[in-house]
Amino acid sequence: MADHPKRRKSDITNTQRLIAVFWPSFLTAGVATALFFTAFNPEEISLCMGHQKPISNIGAYTIGFFLFWILTSSTCALTCYFQRPCHQPAKGEND
Amino acid sequence: MSKPQTKSAANGQDASAPEAESLYAKHKKVYPREVHGLFANLRTTGVLALLGLYYGLPWFRWDDRQAVLLDLPQRQFHIFGLTFWPQDFFYFAVLLIIAGLALFFFTALAGRLWCGYACPQTVWTEVFLWIERKVEGSRAQQMKLDKADFSKRKLYKKGLKHAIWISFSAFTGFTFVGYFTPVDVLWQGLISLDLGPWETFWIIFYSLATYGNAGWLREQVCIYMCPYARFQSAMFDKDTLIISYDEQRGDPRGSRKKSAKPGELGLGDCIDCTLCVQVCPTGIDIRDGLQYQCIGCAACVDVCNEVMDKMGYQKGLVRYTTEHELEGGKTHLFRPRIVIYATIIALIFAALVVAIINRVPVELDIIRDRNALFREVKGGLVENIYNLRIVNMSNMEQRYRLSADGLEGMQLINPRGNFDVKSGEIYSLTVQVRLDPVTLKRPSNEIFFNLDSVSGDKISIKEKARFIGPLVR
Numbered sequence: 001m002a003d004h005p006k007r008r009k010s011d012i013t014n015t016q017r018l019i020a021v022f023w024p025s026f027l028t029a030g031v032a033t034a035l036f037f038t039a040f041n042p043e044e045i046s047l048c049m050g051h052q053k054p055i056s057n058i059g060a061y062t063i064g065f066f067l068f069w070i071l072t073s074s075t076c077a078l079t080c081y082f083q084r085p086c087h088q089p090a091k092g093e094n095d
Numbered sequence: 096m097s098k099p100q101t102k103s104a105a106n107g108q109d110a111s112a113p114e115a116e117s118l119y120a121k122h123k124k125v126y127p128r129e130v131h132g133l134f135a136n137l138r139t140t141g142v143l144a145l146l147g148l149y150y151g152l153p154w155f156r157w158d159d160r161q162a163v164l165l166d167l168p169q170r171q172f173h174i175f176g177l178t179f180w181p182q183d184f185f186y187f188a189v190l191l192i193i194a195g196l197a198l199f200f201f202t203a204l205a206g207r208l209w210c211g212y213a214c215p216q217t218v219w220t221e222v223f224l225w226i227e228r229k230v231e232g233s234r235a236q237q238m239k240l241d242k243a244d245f246s247k248r249k250l251y252k253k254g255l256k257h258a259i260w261i262s263f264s265a266f267t268g269f270t271f272v273g274y275f276t277p278v279d280v281l282w283q284g285l286i287s288l289d290l291g292p293w294e295t296f297w298i299i300f301y302s303l304a305t306y307g308n309a310g311w312l313r314e315q316v317c318i319y320m321c322p323y324a325r326f327q328s329a330m331f332d333k334d335t336l337i338i339s340y341d342e343q344r345g346d347p348r349g350s351r352k353k354s355a356k357p358g359e360l361g362l363g364d365c366i367d368c369t370l371c372v373q374v375c376p377t378g379i380d381i382r383d384g385l386q387y388q389c390i391g392c393a394a395c396v397d398v399c400n401e402v403m404d405k406m407g408y409q410k411g412l413v414r415y416t417t418e419h420e421l422e423g424g425k426t427h428l429f430r431p432r433i434v435i436y437a438t439i440i441a442l443i444f445a446a447l448v449v450a451i452i453n454r455v456p457v458e459l460d461i462i463r464d465r466n467a468l469f470r471e472v473k474g475g476l477v478e479n480i481y482n483l484r485i486v487n488m489s490n491m492e493q494r495y496r497l498s499a500d501g502l503e504g505m506q507l508i509n510p511r512g513n514f515d516v517k518s519g520e521i522y523s524l525t526v527q528v529r530l531d532p533v534t535l536k537r538p539s540n541e542i543f544f545n546l547d548s549v550s551g552d553k554i555s556i557k558e559k560a561r562f563i564g565p566l567v568r
Contacts, residue, residue, distance in 0.1 A: 016319065019319060023320050038184045039181070041181075056168065056291065056293060057167060057168045057169075057170065058167060058168055058275075058276065058291070058293040058294065058297075059292070059293045061167060062293050062296065062297070
């Protein structure tokens, strides 16, 4: 990726970028899960959705956590993506 | 001679470029050398106490149930004699605020005390390092083993180490889940191989996290992943306890015979043995000045004191000190920020304790029936309808008595009389209040509902409501 001629070499490595996406989002997903399930009982949610046999609370928390993690990590990924300089130097122009 | 970096390094902005490139893939393994001494003993004591607490607490019983159980399936937190419900989230939020402020307070006072002695990352890494040393031997032996070609012996040593690491991690993961679902049930499930899928998932998840963080990532968690490590220097001042190399006393560095007089050789007290670098769990050189990678574990203090002793020099070339002291001044313990932090923490903590002591373990929500403001019933009376929601937040079933007051001559019609509510149950009840409208002075009047437990526990609560009547003629 970094050796693509049109792309500038970033000052952080891909591994660090990966951590920057998945680690802060993990933390905030944890907080969001705690807040969400404090306010809403998963049993009531699954009743509202008309499930006959609701899954266990722990299961609901787990699924909730991973849904939040998907959401927060997409935000982090977008931030990471937009950090890239958007100015593409024209041919001949110095980098 | 390396030029000592000074203050700017503490902000973490001075992190030199090669550092950033050495991340993960190109990362060099740090082999911390074993260290003995006062601070190593303190940390070992801390590690044993904290791990004892962590692994022991779930098995502790209180009133015929697990003493500390954050029962996620049942949505109630048991902490010794107290039970908290989702409605009590407020207390938890206050507790988090206190924890945050305490971190500020201790950082300003004693620097990275948390990182060096109490952080789970430090505590578990310490255990994993201990296991590694027991299996693979000293620092030199570990380095030799890693460089050596593949052999049966290497496979055995590495295999044994990882097997012990993984078993210990699995036990850690099991204990972790034991805080959230009853540990005895979990244990039964484990030995009869009948664990729930979600419990199994979280045990494995937490085990892998322990294994990865304490076995593989170690200091990289502190350096690259920990938010606290990045901002803690903002809370430092010139009186904060730091670990520092006494440059004036130590430089110029150089090796010498024990009998040599450093003054005659033009040398300082540092014999440049690099032991302080070898013991460092984050692989830095403390002699380069204060760095954000330093977790304040004082391993370098211990090892340098040992060397100074052997050389017959005064201890404390690397020591706990403050910037003021290094500059020849005195450390001020009671400075505004310390006093302010302490006062705020004390006030919030006192408020929390008072709030928990006075907490009434019942909730009464009153919703006026919205279909009609009021209606006239026989006998010329006016009636209002209320939907009540009662949550029993105590540990036991309670029988409640409902009464109302606030207006003269009011009658409460409660078809169910005294009623029982199970622990944790949300109970709904519809009642009417009737009144002769001639006694009303205003169309909207304040009334009160009283809910008292008649089961022996002294639980009572009074909630406000409104009684609407016809316009007064």
